[in-house]
Amino acid sequence: MPAIHVRNLDDAVITALKARAARNNRSLQKELVAILERAAFDPKVRRFTSRLHTVRVGGAATFSRDEIYGDDDDGR
Numbered sequence: 001m002p003a004i005h006v007r008n009l010d011d012a013v014i015t016a017l018k019a020r021a022a023r024n025n026r027s028l029q030k031e032l033v034a035i036l037e038r039a040a041f042d043p044k045v046r047r048f049t050s051r052l053h054t055v056r057v058g059g060a061a062t063f064s065r066d067e068i069y070g071d072d073d074d075g076r
Helices: 011-023 028-041 065-069
Strands: none
Touching: 011 028, 028 065
8 A cells, every 4th residue: 555754744733633643542643544534535625735734844753653653563
C-alpha cells in the first residue's frame, strides 16, 4: 500500500491530532487514515483542499516513531 509522508507539521497540530486520536481510541496513524478517508470519500466534506495550508517550521521532529504510529506493530 502506498504511503504518504507529511513534513513540517507544527507541534500544536500534532498535539491536537494525538488528542483527537485518543478520544477516538485510535493511534495517531489510524486517526489520520480515518480523517483522510472521510475527506476523500464523504460528499459532506467540502472544500477540503482549500483548508490545507503549507507551513514552514524549523528544527527536528519532536515526536518519536512510536508516538506517531502507536499500536501499529506491522514493522513498517
